[in-house]
Amino acid sequence: GRTREQGYKGAAEYDTIAAVKAAVRVPVVANGDITTPEKARDVLALTGADAVMIGRAAQGRPWIFREMAHFLATGTHLAPPLVAEVQRLLLDHLVEHYALYGEYSGVRTARKHIGWYVRGLPGGEAFRARMNAIEDSAAQLRAVGEFFDGLADLTDRLPVHQEAEALSGEEEAATAAD
Known part of the structure; x- marks a missing residue:
């Protein structure tokens, strides 16, 4: 996740989420830099969290939730939206x-x-x-x-990697600005 002080600078940190999950008996939601279905899978595995929260990655991509749910359930990608x-x-x-x-x-x-x-x-x-x-x-x-x-x-569908590439470019620009 991220601290308030960190804002959107640098990469999200997941060790604290994993430590919290190990220490409590309530559902824990992981967040921070979750922009692809693979990243959601990896963060869930790393933290043991019960769910992930999607923030900025959903801006202009409301279909991201079905893509991630499908991938987490099946391990396969949906076709990009029409x-x-x-x-x-x-x-x-x-x-x-x-x-x-x-x-x-x-x-x-x-x-x-x-x-x-x-x-x-x-x-x-x-x-x-x-x-x-x-x-x-x-x-x-x-x-x-x-x-x-x-x-x-x-084309009938959005470009396959449109979403992830656009977000990666933003993250690289934000990191370069630090």
Whole structure:
């Protein structure tokens, strides 16, 4: 896990979680840097924890939970999500986001969510920059639809390693900044 003082700097440490698990009789949940199904398996084995908690790795990847559950149960990977599914998830997410935050704040705070969904996708960085200039929800929804329609013309599914590579790049950048 991580201490409050550590924040997101450096690598998560799991020995303390293992020591806590050995010392108590209540369920223990491990967390910190769990970005792939393999990492979840390894952290569970190392700590003896009863479960793992996923944080930043789920940003823009709500399907990560089913991927990890499937891998932990079977040892095999699911196919990456369909582009059409991700498009539908993001559009639904945005509609709910605007309903919660309103037009003005919703459009502005939605930008980071859109960025998380398109992280590591072909054309994702340029699209993210374009999103920063859009000032209304209808235009954001149209642009997201067009982006994913274009991606669907190239492939049915997200790139296999899109998620892990995007997160690895962020972790390397965070470590380099230390």
